[in-house]
Amino acid sequence: MDRIEAMRAFIHVVQEGTFTRAAERLDTSPQLVSKYVSQLEQHLGLRLLNRTTRRIHLTEAGNRYYQGAQQVLTDIDDMESQLGDLHTRAQGVLRISAPVSFAMHHLPPLLSAFQKAHPAVTIDLQLNDRKVDIVEEGFDVALRIGHLKSSSLIAKRIAPIRxxxxxxxxxxxxxxxxxxxxxxxxxxxxxxxxxxxxxxxxxxxxxxxxxxxxxxxxxxxxxxxxxxxxxxxxxxxxxxxxxxxxxxxxxxxxxxxxxEPEPIALYAVYAHRQLLASKVRSFIDFIDGFFGDPPYWDRFE
Incomplete structure (x- = not known):
């Protein structure tokens, strides 16, 4: 059993909710994904998923393994991104969560310009006005607006919001x-x-x-x-x-x-990591200052 591939298959099943969608993300078959997860459970001697005809549920052991496996794969990706050509060239899938209205109005020019600058990065943008758990839900970066509460996450202030x-x-x-x-x-x-x-x-x-x-x-x-x-x-x-x-x-x-209330702010939020993936580092550097100071949407007076 390739434990890294089995771990990656398990993580995608949890994130996508089904073996079929996980297989599509991994460009493989649902049968192979199911085999990887079964082999992983046999290796650990623990059930990680409870399966029903409609959906899957994490067991307690599965939840703990999921969190640890995410960090292991992130560390591997981050370590490799520091080596050779990957040290300077961002690549891979960058998963971003952003508020609906802000994204609709102001992200298309940013994303277009970023991808032209970093063509090896594939952007997976998910819009949601709720505050996602970026670690649990597998996001690299979340754009958030408001006053942020203290947490273990890193928050980079991007622009004031009037x-x-x-x-x-x-x-x-x-x-x-x-x-x-x-x-x-x-x-x-x-x-x-x-x-x-x-x-x-x-x-x-x-x-x-x-x-x-x-x-x-x-x-x-x-x-x-x-x-x-x-x-x-x-x-x-x-x-x-x-x-x-x-x-x-x-x-x-x-x-x-x-x-008028005091301005709040737009933040880019990401998990604290000793080795930050080059795709995330590149995006944070790119968005910083992109909207101007003051931001262009405030230039109406």
Whole structure:
């Protein structure tokens, strides 16, 4: 048994959820992947996976082995990336997790430019607004927005993120322009489900009191809320990487500037490793400063 290949097959089965999808990622057959996992279990004398007709589940031993196996293969890849030509040439699959709206608006130029600079790197981009567990879910880098809590992960600050309250000129003409946070109570509020309320303390109390008001709209997507605000549906609190273009074009107006929250930030988060894979190091170096200072989406005033 090739223990490295068996380990790699097991990890892909866990990440992909089925033997068939793991085989597709490894460019081999489901039968061979299943054989590798069975041989690994026999070698260890432990069951790593509980299999049903619909899905697989990690056993306790499987969960512990999965975490350790990931690190072993990462260490092998990292060690090899330091040798010979790999020391200077990034290659391999780079798995990135990113927030949906930020990725849709601002990642295509970055990814295109990065791949032109590093053609041997294949990018696997997964969009999700929840905070993924990059180690458990097998990501190399996660882009995150907000105030990060302390952890064992490394966080590289990439750009400031400005968050503003805004509404369409037609809405403000019809309903009036708020001059204090308390005035917001009389308005329609378009509430973003995942908003980090701790990051908007100057207006937090008022927004919490109206966040689920039936006069407003609740959504887990900032693009929808900004577009709805442009149609005159109410006041929205969103980062300028979404709302900046509409503000620049006069379709939205910033209100309550003096109560604007302190900027949060975009971070590139990755696992702490003594030998960082060249593909990850290259991406972190590439994204640092890519969006400008201030970032280009804030150049509307």
């Amino acid at each position: 968050v503003v309250l805004c509404a369409s000129p037609d809405y403000l003409k019809q309903h009036g322009t708020p001059t204090t946070p308390e005035d917001l109570i009389d308005h329609h509020y378009l509430h973003y489900t995942y908003m980090d309320m701790d990051s908007i303390k100057p207006i937090q109390k008022t927004l919490l009191s109206i966040g689920h008001d039936n006069r407003g709209i609740v959504s887990n997507n900032g693009d929808v809320l900004v577009a709805t605000a442009m149609e005159g549906a109410g006041i929205v609190l969103q980062p300028t990487f979404i709302s900046g273009a509409a503000i620049r074009e006069g379709k939205l107006r910033i209100i309550l500037r003096e109560y």
